Amino acid sequence: KFCLVVECKNLFGNLEVNSRGEFIRELDFNGKRKKEGIYSPITQNVRHMEMIKQLRLGNKKNPLMRVALEKSFGDFHKSVIVLANPKTVINLKNAPKNVKDQIIRSDQLIEYIKRLIRESKDLASSEKEMYEMADFFVGLHKENPVGYTERYLVGGGFEQSDAIVDSEVDGGVDVAVDETPLYQALKQYRYETSKAEGIKAYYIFNNAQLEALIAAMPRSLEELRKISGFGEVKCEKYGEEILGIVRRYRE
Incomplete structure (x- = not known):
């Protein structure tokens, strides 16, 4: 009856969506509450759907088939954003209706799909059509790189342009390193320490060094010194707090 694209998000902290559709996250750092804006998963989802549309159009050689797909794409291809982290609390009270309709929790997914099927008045696809759709997506599949050290470490330091993922966080769901609680805690420590000392935050450690910290997870000052940028002076001044x-x- 339709092709459902599930946009799975493993978001940390409590979320609120305001009347403008902006996503605001609230995190707890050592008893202090901090709010920050985050990239809208709605916007990300729109981009992913447009990518699928262009790929499917490119797969159609017949001009008439391309026109038909262009017109029917939005009716046949549906999407939903699923919050995978059971600890996340989201407040949609003031959110626009189109945002509310696109976000559900993971335990609501099966019932959500059943409701879409009940409400659909379209004819079901044939088995042949479903296999063609499945083969189309399988044909686009690429294995996820597993050599993170080789992929992200260049000359002993991280390339800041790369998005690092940690597949060990929250039950194996891939998340960007800057979404992890450890990243946020280290960033908050850097901010508070730099303010207290009246220096630039990157003097404590820069973003590449922050990511290297998370990759190495040092257990001692000796291990911390092995990370590029953490010399004797820096380790003596900040080492114990970072290790803690x-x-x-x-x-």
Whole structure:
């Protein structure tokens, strides 16, 4: 009856969507509440759907078939954003209706699909058509790189342009490194320490060094010194506090 694209998001912290459709996250850092805006998964989802549309159009050689697909794409291809983290609380009270209709929790997905099927008045696709659709997506599939060290480490440091993922967070769901609680805790420590000392935040450690910290998860000052940018002076001044933060999230 339709092709459902499930946009799975493993978001941390409590979320609120305001009347403009903006996503705001609230996190707890050592008893202090902090709010920050985050990239809208709605916008990301729109881009993914447009990507699928262009790929499917490119797969149609017949001009008439392309025109038909262009007109019917939005009716046949549906999408939903699923919040995978059971600890996330989201407040949609003031959110626009189109946002509310696109976001559900993971335990609501099966019932959501059943409701879409009940409400659909379209004819079901034939088995041949469904296999053709499946083969189309399988043909686009590429294995996820597993050599993260080789992929992201260049000359002993991280390339800041790459998005690092950690597949060990929250039950194996891939998340960007800057979505992890450890990243946020280290970033908050850097901010507070730099303010207290009246220096630039990157003097404590820059973003590449922050990501290297998370990759290495040092257990001692000796291991911390092996990370590029953490010399004797920096380790002596900030080392124990950094190790304490890493230790909390390792356990």
